[in-house]
Amino acid sequence: METGSRPTAAFDGGLDLTTTLESGQSYLWRRDDGRMYDGETDGSPWYHTVLPAETTETNEPEVLRVRQTEGRLEWVSSTPNAYDRLVHLLRLEDDLDAIVEATPEDPLLDRAYDAHRGMRLVRDPPFGSLVSFICSAQMRVARIHGMQCALAERYGETVRFDGRGYDAFPTPERLAAATESELRDLSLGYRAPYVRRTAEMVADGEAHPKEALGLAYEAARESLTRFVGVGEKVADCVLLFSLGYLEAVPLDTWIRTAIEEHYPDCERGNYAETSRAIRARFGGEYAGYAQTYVFYHLRTDGDA
DNA sequence: TATCCAAGGTAAGTT
DNA sequence: AACTTACCTTGGATA
Numbered sequence: 404m405e406t407g408s409r410p411t412a413a414f415d416g417g418l419d420l421t422t423t424l425e426s427g428q429s430y431l432w433r434r435d436d437g438r439m440y441d442g443e444t445d446g447s448p449w450y451h452t453v454l455p456a457e458t459t460e461t462n463e464p465e466v467l468r469v470r471q472t473e474g475r476l477e478w479v480s481s482t483p484n485a486y487d488r489l490v491h492l493l494r495l496e497d498d499l500d501a502i503v504e505a506t507p508e509d510p511l512l513d514r515a516y517d518a519h520r521g522m523r524l525v526r527d528p529p530f531g532s533l534v535s536f537i538c539s540a541q542m543r544v545a546r547i548h549g550m551q552c553a554l555a556e557r558y559g560e561t562v563r564f565d566g567r568g569y570d571a572f573p574t575p576e577r578l579a580a581a582t583e584s585e586l587r588d589l590s591l592g593y594r595a596p597y598v599r600r601t602a603e604m605v606a607d608g609e610a611h612p613k614e615a616l617g618l619a620y621e622a623a624r625e626s627l628t629r630f631v632g633v634g635e636k637v638a639d640c641v642l643l644f645s646l647g648y649l650e651a652v653p654l655d656t657w658i659r660t661a662i663e664e665h666y667p668d669c670e671r672g673n674y675a676e677t678s679r680a681i682r683a684r685f686g687g688e689y690a691g692y693a694q695t696y697v698f699y700h701l702r703t704d705g706d707a
Numbered sequence: 708t709a710t711c712c713a714a715g716g717t718a719a720g721t722t
Numbered sequence: 723a724a725c726t727t728a729c730c731t732t733g734g735a736t737a
Contacts, residue, residue, distance in 0.1 A: 427715065540716040546732075547715080592730025597717080634717050655715035673724085698715075 408477040416499020419521030420471035426699040427544045429525040430535040430551040440545040447472040453571035466564040515700035529612040531572040532645035537632040553589045578602035597632025643691040652694040
């Protein structure tokens with residue numbers, strides 16, 4: 404067991420752990436008190452996740468617990484050097500002040516950045532991210548999270564750590580072995596066959612979301628759409644929230660509404676062109692940060 | 708209490 | 723290539 408802490412002042416632009424983990428970017432963390440998304444952001448709740456074996460130092464699943472208390476980030480892990488993974492997963496190396504500074508002057512962006520400064524993008528493990536966003540189609544944030552928890556409980560390995568069990572997200576093999584009917588029983592609805600077939604593609608070695616890495620942004624987006632249940636929007640989410648393409652701007656219902664109301668000239672009639680236009684309006688390189696702040700701001704504060 | 712509706716869309720079928 | 727439609731499920735709004 405390893406424990407540690409760092410002052411949040413060490414992170415340029417600060418850190419807001421709760422908004423980072425409850426803003427709808429990641430569905431692979433859980434709150435010990437089970438009160439995700441209910442608006443109660445008071446206190447310093449512990450969050451935990453289980454990292455897949457292939458991403459850890461020991462090649463074993465890693466239980467990682469983290470919380471933010473008055474000016475410090477604290478963690479507990481089953482594996483040494485956990486801070487390195489934390490920096491990676493929560494993008495703690497990003498200089499948020501510089502990113503905001505590099506973003507074009509814009510009333511909506513200003514409000515969103517002011518209201519939630521400290522929220523960071525995440526870097527989720529690729530397979531879990533892919534499945535999460537396949538499940539996100541026509542779903543509310545809390546239910547998407549519930550589905551990932553159900554998948555972990557039903558198909559994931561249970562890792563014992565510090566006196567209790569933690570359910571890892573299922574491996575592609577375990578998910579591929581599930582039947583469509585079993586997945587429908589977990590309330591995945593029409594997404595059940597998408598998840599099963601995509602898991603099968605990864606398990607069989609036919610394709611892996613990591614293969615998009617290294618491709619130019621639009622080619623990477625295109626390559627992810629070969630997975631079943633993955634269109635342009637879901638592909639953008641995986642690129643932004645897992646693979647580190649900070650220029651990706653997923654065109655979800657909230658952003659489409661924002662385009663209608665605030666950037667009507669960016670509506671170009673199809674995904675690729677509209678995406679290109681709003682990406683340019685949001686400053687290009689870090690457009691995905693702007694998207695995520697606007698998404699969270701509109702979803703939680705109405706049209707404020 | 709019953710009905711309707713929208714929720715971070717995608718795949719398959721038509722024009 | 724662009725446009726339409728069906729698709730599971732559920733919590734919250736409306737009647």
